[in-house]
Amino acid sequence: MAALSSNRQRIDWPGIVFAMLLSTAIILPLVVVGTWAFTEIWRYPAVVPQQFGLRFWNQTLSRSDVWGALTLSLQLSTVVTLLSALICLPAAYAFARLNFPGRNILFFSFLAGHAFPKFGLLIAIAAIFLQLNLIGTFWGVVLIQLVGTLMFMIWIPVAAFQGVDRRMEEAARDAGAGPLRVFWSITLPQAGPTIVAALLLSFVGTFYETEGAWLIGAPGIRTMPVLMISFINNQMVIQYGAVLSVLLWVPSFIALMFARRVIGGSAFARGFGA
């Protein structure tokens, strides 16, 4: 009896240790950033800011470079996501449901982008763009980001299309629907949530991509993360960076939470080769 109850009540020490360490390491930095965003005066060594307020939100949001970068980043992400959907979704369907010569080798060729250290590859691409005069142009950055989204936008939808039970489609054919109608009424709704998640991932991924945008885009193209780099490096007012962080992070967090919920942890890991 005693053994039984002690078993049930056993304290999960490792869990508590992990939870405390991770809370400190993961949550604390973000809380600090959040606090800075709503702080007007915080002089060392006070533990709590001397004065809270929204003054710097006002100031940050009235800067023209912030608005410029934000519009540019939104444009860029939208263009890249739409283009990527346009070229990748039909390809994903082909990989999932059609048979053609060289299908497997072509499917796995999308892994090539992940076989190299990323920034090294970016340098190699930049060298080619240099000859094509694509450095510092919008479309140069679009191309670079497109390469980054390719694997996601092919592999996740392929899994989604394959996850649709073929017999569901056959049952619809049996009920009198033609191939296009089956795709529209059965395949797409079944694969839909996963595809939306892939689109979200590519949007958010493009929005926050820093290295390609910095290498290919500078100086003409200043996306949000590139602006953040210059704020971190050169800006004396700490709060600008904090406000931008909070502003940018919250929507992406919601989007990514949704994406992960749909795709599921193990499938997510599998996409990275677990």
Added chain:
Amino acid sequence: MARLEITGVSKQFDTTTAVADFTLEVDNGELVCLLGPSGSGKSTLLRMVGGFERPTAGSIRIDGEEIIHLPPEKRPTGMVFQSHALWTHMNVFKNIAFGLRLHHAPRDEIRRRVEAVLELVGLTGYASRLTHQLSGGQQQRVALARSLVLEPKILLLDEPFASLDQHLRERLREDVRDIQQRLGITTLFVTHGQDEALAMADRIVVMRDGRVEQVGPPSEVYRAPATPFVAGFIGQMNLLEGIIDTQVFACPGLAARIPIADGPATLAVRPEALGLSPAQGQGMGIIHRAVDYGSHVMIDVELPDGHRVKSMMPESDAWTAGRPVDFNVGTILAYRDNVLIYRGAQVEEQSRPAGRRAVRSNA
């Protein structure tokens, strides 16, 4: 109300032949079971009738009309899949109404027909449920309703009960049989369960390696299996290799009178046709094991050469392991070169020491 004619249909996958030169006619309102082990080509055949596989050769006609070049959506067939294949993003009503909507049926008519078919399958009031809120049996009923609502000429059932447990399976197959008979719908049914085939079919087609082994009503397939394979596949059967010499079949431990030409033969005896009696003397065989099933006892008897045969007997104290027994053989079948050559009953008790009594042929 339709007649299905399958003539000389073959299906070749790369190097393997799934179905070879298959011919079958299914009459109006008839329920025909395709029965066979997995890989026997029965599902492939059904899918060819449904239009999901293209035959390599042959012809499939419904009411005399060739359908082999039609895609599934143009064929007057309705298929129920093993995994039910309900569309999980639609509720029950939408699942059933999907086909009607494609045919642009008026809204009122759709509602009326969906409700009618739900009543037919015993799911009145389930229209607004989501598919995952249903039990396995209910899901299969919805799948059936989804096919029936379009009033197909031919109903195709692809192992529809395979994913259900035994109890549910038996109930559902009775319901399906009732509905089928009430509607008088021509039905082709694929299964690998012989009890399902025996219970439901008007006729059974036993398939093996893409070929037909036997076609016939259940009673005939059970009582007079055309080949040793059918004999072994349907129900339990003791198969014994032996030699016929001067009209007497003999193998170690057993002899039977079979009035046909001399030569090797395979003897087939159902457990219920193989009676036992406690032996006087050393006996023809020794009881190896007896399992009491309540209604009867299934007894494994070991013959002198080590082969075991099964016998089905009423419960009794006499059946304990290690006891010697004699056989009283009832109806027997004999095969030579894969063909049934004899079927008949041994009239009286046979025993090896006294193998001289008269035997009457009954073939």
Added chain:
Amino acid sequence: MTDLTQAAASRLLIDTNHNRRPWGLLLVAVPVFLVGWLVIWPTISAIARTVWRLDADGNYGFNLSSYVFFFSDQYSLNNLGITLWTTGMCALLLLVICLPIALYLRFSSGRLPAYVQGLAIFPLFVPSIILAYAFIRVLGPNGMVDILLNSVGLPKIRTPYLTPWGPVIGLVWDNIPLTVLILLAGLGNVANQSIEAARDVGANRLQVFWHIILPRISNSVLVALSFSILGIFSAFTLPYLLGPASPEMMGPFMQRTFREVNDPLNAITQAVIAFGFCIVFGLFYVRSVARNQGG
């Protein structure tokens, strides 16, 4: 979910012939072309341009002088050294931190493990640029850690900001989620029953880990490490913002050579050298992903 994707992946390899139509090729043409143009071609071209180029006389020929320069230049070698050190240190730390977390998550259930998993995956949702900013505010001079230490009367820390430890901390933080997820997926392949069977024949926890779990997940460990190493070796943002100006990691070094020194040839040479150091991990990573997806 796992079964589903696996089944889907294996279905990719076996299919019937009846829909072998070439217009499948047409549908995949554009993305395949992009991979060819923007991944395969730049790689080949980078190698070709650094070994086959104009010499002093204006003739094309085999020429390794840019590599000779890199490996004889002390500054370049220092940068390579700091990169190797950072990558190795990150890999080690990731393993030490993530393996216990993954083991804990695999063998417990309830609210606390769910919370721990949520936290471990959380950095996935924090862009590295925001991470860099948070790092400076917490561990930088007069950052939050200093504030807290000061409030309890302890001396300030020696800040890792702008030291080689800066990128290490940032990169480990950034790579925890995927490492944990990949390890966890690997641990999912270890059946409870095989562990219970080992316990049953008398193995203690350590023996179970060593003889049963580790052999099963060694591939996942290597995949996780390969993935992190590929990302860390040429990382740019975090080393650029958090690391020292000299020596600098390969990422910022390449970027500076390309943009500020305006010397594409040497930048590409550095990139090819980075490829060379990572080729083993890259090939291993690709091979295991392909094998995994192929069923």
